[in-house]
Amino acid sequence: MSTTKNTYTFSRRNFLRTSAIAGGGIMIGFNLFTACKPNVKPSVDIENLNFNDFNAFIKIADNGYVTIYSPNPEIGQGVKTSMPMIIAEELDVEWDKVHVVQASLDTKSYKRQLAGGSQSIRLGWDALRQTGATAKQMLVNAAAVKWGVDAATCKASQGVIINENGDKLGYGDVVKEAASLEIPENATLKKPSEFSIIGTNAINVDLDEIVTGKPLFGLDYKEEGMLYASVLRPPAFGQILESFDASEAKKVQGVIDVITIGDKVRSFLDKGKSNWTFKLSGTDKVVVVAENTWAAIKGKKAIQAKWKSNKELENTEYQNDVLNKILDGNKFDIRREDGNVKKAFAQADKVIERTYHSPFLPHNCLEPMNFYANVTDEKVHLAGPVQTPEYAAIVVADMLERDINEIQVDMTRMGGGFGRRLYGDFVYEAAEISDKLKKPVKVISTREDDMTTGIYRPAIKYRIAASIKDGKITGYHLKEAAINDNMYGLIPHFFPAGCIPNFKVSTQNYKSDVTTGAWRAPYTNFLGYAEQSFFDELAEELRKDPVQLRLELLQYVKGTTDERIQYSGERMENTIKLAAEKGNWGNAKEGVYQGFSAYYSHNTHVAEVAEVELKDGLPVVTKVVAAVDCGIVVNPTGAINQVQGGVLDGIGHAMYGDFSFEGGKPINKNFDTYRLIRINETPKVEVHFIQNELSPSGLGEPGLPPAAGAVANAIHKAIGKRLYHQPFEKYLNSEKIEG
Numbered sequence: 001m002s003t004t005k006n007t008y009t010f011s012r013r014n015f016l017r018t019s020a021i022a023g024g025g026i027m028i029g030f031n032l033f034t035a036c037k038p039n040v041k042p043s044v045d046i047e048n049l050n051f052n053d054f055n056a057f058i059k060i061a062d063n064g065y066v067t068i069y070s071p072n073p074e075i076g077q078g079v080k081t082s083m084p085m086i087i088a089e090e091l092d093v094e095w096d097k098v099h100v101v102q103a104s105l106d107t108k109s110y111k112r113q114l115a116g117g118s119q120s121i122r123l124g125w126d127a128l129r130q131t132g133a134t135a136k137q138m139l140v141n142a143a144a145v146k147w148g149v150d151a152a153t154c155k156a157s158q159g160v161i162i163n164e165n166g167d168k169l170g171y172g173d174v175v176k177e178a179a180s181l182e183i184p185e186n187a188t189l190k191k192p193s194e195f196s197i198i199g200t201n202a203i204n205v206d207l208d209e210i211v212t213g214k215p216l217f218g219l220d221y222k223e224e225g226m227l228y229a230s231v232l233r234p235p236a237f238g239q240i241l242e243s244f245d246a247s248e249a250k251k252v253q254g255v256i257d258v259i260t261i262g263d264k265v266r267s268f269l270d271k272g273k274s275n276w277t278f279k280l281s282g283t284d285k286v287v288v289v290a291e292n293t294w295a296a297i298k299g300k301k302a303i304q305a306k307w308k309s310n311k312e313l314e315n316t317e318y319q320n321d322v323l324n325k326i327l328d329g330n331k332f333d334i335r336r337e338d339g340n341v342k343k344a345f346a347q348a349d350k351v352i353e354r355t356y357h358s359p360f361l362p363h364n365c366l367e368p369m370n371f372y373a374n375v376t377d378e379k380v381h382l383a384g385p386v387q388t389p390e391y392a393a394i395v396v397a398d399m400l401e402r403d404i405n406e407i408q409v410d411m412t413r414m415g416g417g418f419g420r421r422l423y424g425d426f427v428y429e430a431a432e433i434s435d436k437l438k439k440p441v442k443v444i445s446t447r448e449d450d451m452t453t454g455i456y457r458p459a460i461k462y463r464i465a466a467s468i469k470d471g472k473i474t475g476y477h478l479k480e481a482a483i484n485d486n487m488y489g490l491i492p493h494f495f496p497a498g499c500i501p502n503f504k505v506s507t508q509n510y511k512s513d514v515t516t517g518a519w520r521a522p523y524t525n526f527l528g529y530a531e532q533s534f535f536d537e538l539a540e541e542l543r544k545d546p547v548q549l550r551l552e553l554l555q556y557v558k559g560t561t562d563e564r565i566q567y568s569g570e571r572m573e574n575t576i577k578l579a580a581e582k583g584n585w586g587n588a589k590e591g592v593y594q595g596f597s598a599y600y601s602h603n604t605h606v607a608e609v610a611e612v613e614l615k616d617g618l619p620v621v622t623k624v625v626a627a628v629d630c631g632i633v634v635n636p637t638g639a640i641n642q643v644q645g646g647v648l649d650g651i652g653h654a655m656y657g658d659f660s661f662e663g664g665k666p667i668n669k670n671f672d673t674y675r676l677i678r679i680n681e682t683p684k685v686e687v688h689f690i691q692n693e694l695s696p697s698g699l700g701e702p703g704l705p706p707a708a709g710a711v712a713n714a715i716h717k718a719i720g721k722r723l724y725h726q727p728f729e730k731y732l733n734s735e736k737i738e739g
Helices: 042-050 079-091 120-147 171-179 207-211 263-270 292-301 316-328 341-348 389-399 425-437 447-452 524-542 545-555 569-580 636-656 705-719 728-732
Strands: 007-009 017-020 026-031 055-060 064-069 096-100 156-158 160-162 168-170 186-188 225-231 240-247 254-259 287-291 302-307 333-337 350-358 370-375 380-384 409-412 441-444 460-469 470-484 503-511 593-601 602-617 618-629 685-689
Touching: 026 156, 026 168, 055 120, 055 171, 064 079, 064 545, 079 096, 079 120, 079 503, 096 593, 120 160, 120 168, 120 171, 120 186, 160 171, 160 618, 168 171, 186 524, 207 705, 225 292, 225 705, 263 389, 263 425, 287 292, 287 389, 292 441, 316 460, 316 503, 341 460, 341 470, 341 503, 370 409, 370 425, 380 389, 380 425, 389 409, 389 425, 425 441, 447 602, 460 524, 460 618, 470 524, 524 545, 524 593, 524 636, 524 705, 545 569, 545 593, 569 602, 569 618, 569 685, 593 705, 602 705, 618 636, 705 728
Parallel strands: 064 096, 225 441, 380 409, 470 503, 618 685
Antiparallel strands: 007 186, 017 026, 026 055, 055 064, 156 160, 160 168, 225 287, 240 302, 254 287, 333 503, 350 460, 370 380, 370 441, 460 470, 593 602, 602 618
16 A cells, blocks of 8 residues: 555444443454455465454543553564554554553454564554554544534644644543544544654563563463473374373372373364374373473473384484485476576576575574463363464364354463464363363473474575676576475575576475474575575676675666566665665775675565674674665664564574484484574674665564575685585584684
């Protein structure tokens, strides 16, 4: 929707309100997409999640204070603060008079209650604004009726309505009258230049509760009479339970019972149902139920279980061999093909080909997986941290053969998600356990449970080849070989699609028993590094500055009529120029080595300049400057934090993240053997935003994909060594390099 058009028409049937609120006031809501975007399509990043859109609600009290219900799960991306800011802006109420509440799952009133793909703000922008603007117009109309004047002669600002005579009424003075009036057909939105809340720094609405330790997270959730459960899952992927002895476990003080689960999920599968995580969920597991967490965990450790497998279980070396064979073979799915790559390669002066290797990676959320369930004859009450509450409710209803209206899901704040909590295996476990016991239960995982029996970023190999003829890149072929399907496969219409006349993207995968799925910035988290490292080599071969090469290529896609292209040549060009300017590209002081990278993902353009220095003979990342075009920035403080977090996450995992399997069993079980970036290793991250009035796009993930490429290119400048494997530390430490 155009940012210059500020008046919208919507369907009354999609606007909900009720005046029956305890304590006075009205509640109003707007069906965010059915009303103003009837044909909106979800972003390609999350199109396979099969979720609809969502609602936003406002509650205005008689005293003028406003409660805004935030419908989407909060995993640390800041939507619980920024989404209400958008509504409050158009409602024209003072931000310090707004109280934000996390809404529960409500599929009748809300749509797309989902945290995934960095899409919450992007998909909610227009309709969230419309919600606030329509609410304001209702209040203005009510004041006009009370005064007996034309509503067009009245204005509202900061929760106060004023007429031509200077008479004033607060929002709280007219809420009852507003509840009895017709809903206005048109609502006028503010111009971006008129914003007073959007674009200003707002503190996280949960900050006080977080720093004072108030119960916000799933691990904090408690109900009277609640039991605790610890689940013993197969120690290796591809194994099934053969037998178990629970005699020692039952001797542990506090242990109440030992049961098995798995039959509900298998029954669900037998009906032809499917889900992302049923490979993980659909096996027998032993559950220790206890009075407290410690007893449940201790009891689980006392279980003597035997597991069996019908085939030889995979190890990391075998998986690497399989991926290499895929790359060397000819069986690929073609995702995009422009021109004739084979001919371009045959006629080239030179063809450059490189292969990039990445390991599996766990999510390692600070808060381990957990969930509460209480299955009774009347309803199923679920509560906890999940990124896909609606889908979890649907699966539980089907699995337990209950009406969906009997499922109640309350959302807690999450101690990290990164894609892991898209998958509801821990929800299904809790529901099945409670259904079997007929008691309220909370399933709690240990760090070892999370790291060894979870879902991982798939191991991937990319082989990229490019042809050069007369000093120009004439052909480009990108091949992907992945364990399982790398979630949705490659994005074939991102840069450099459209910039090179002969362009091809091919994918193939190997089906593994190891469960894989979305990991922060799915598919692009490693692809961004591989492609941006490769372009650095191409620039070196062509004897061109890396920034200049990218700018030259973008000229071919600017103004393109190819509707498949998802990025903007103009916006990427501006982002690259800003990063080069703010990062002082090409003018680093002596002893500082720079690397450049630019990438588009989750509808956002990001460019980064990384700086590396040699310390004790080894490269150390000291600074990253990021330029971002994400449209209008709703909350600058939160936005900067998101970019900084993405950059550090990208650098940390590229430098240190490694995960292996032996006989289907994860080797790394906790942080004593799994390396994360440490505080003293985190570089300074400086963030700059492109200033424009375009609608916001994603921000939780786009800062991550370019980070590793910029660092790898800077390391090459520092030590003259190209990095084709992650984690970098593993290969840098193979030999000490003198500065």
